[in-house]
Amino acid sequence: MDDAKRLYEVYSDKEAMKFRGSKPMETLEDAKEFIRNQRLVNQELVTVRQGVESLKEAELIGSIMYRFNRVKKNECEIGYSIGRKFWGQGFGNEIVKLMVETLKKNTEIENVIAWSNKANIPSIKILEKNGFTFIEQEGQPSDNYLLGLHI
Numbered sequence: 740m741d742d743a744k745r746l747y748e749v750y751s752d753k754e755a756m757k758f759r760g761s762k763p764m765e766t767l768e769d770a771k772e773f774i775r776n777q778r779l780v781n782q783e784l785v786t787v788r789q790g791v792e793s794l795k796e797a798e799l800i801g802s803i804m805y806r807f808n809r810v811k812k813n814e815c816e817i818g819y820s821i822g823r824k825f826w827g828q829g830f831g832n833e834i835v836k837l838m839v840e841t842l843k844k845n846t847e848i849e850n851v852i853a854w855s856n857k858a859n860i861p862s863i864k865i866l867e868k869n870g871f872t873f874i875e876q877e878g879q880p881s882d883n884y885l886l887g888l889h890i
């Protein structure tokens with residue numbers, strides 16, 4: 740199965756995507772557009788997305804995102820999405836750990852941040868297990884928590 744079809748399977752699953760900031764994909768073309776936009780650059784941000792493959796199954800299981808801030812040069816936001824059939828297998832923890840290690844080894848980033856929907860307890864636990872702590876957000880009513888890690 741090609742990456743666009745697998746990505747569509749992951750991102751069209753309403754249950755798997757209920758905690759994301761964007762709506763589930765509706766067509767295969769949405770997945771192809773997602774792939775075409777794997778690197779986006781604007782005035783303040785550089786966003787890089789990459790697929791994540793399970794070595795055991797040799798298939799795409801989700802994606803990761805690094806969002807580098809051109810203003811706050813020492814800060815990077817990370818994000819990850821994993822297909823529902825791969826939940827509870829330790830992939831989230833492994834992904835976050837590798838993302839943080841990659842930033843430590845290859846960049847001058849000092850602060851890593853991640854947003855998580857307040858109801859997405861498994862994701863919050865993954866971030867906490869990797870050393871992230873809650874960052875207070877004054878005056879911003881939100882369904883999301885901001886968590887951070889100084890590396």
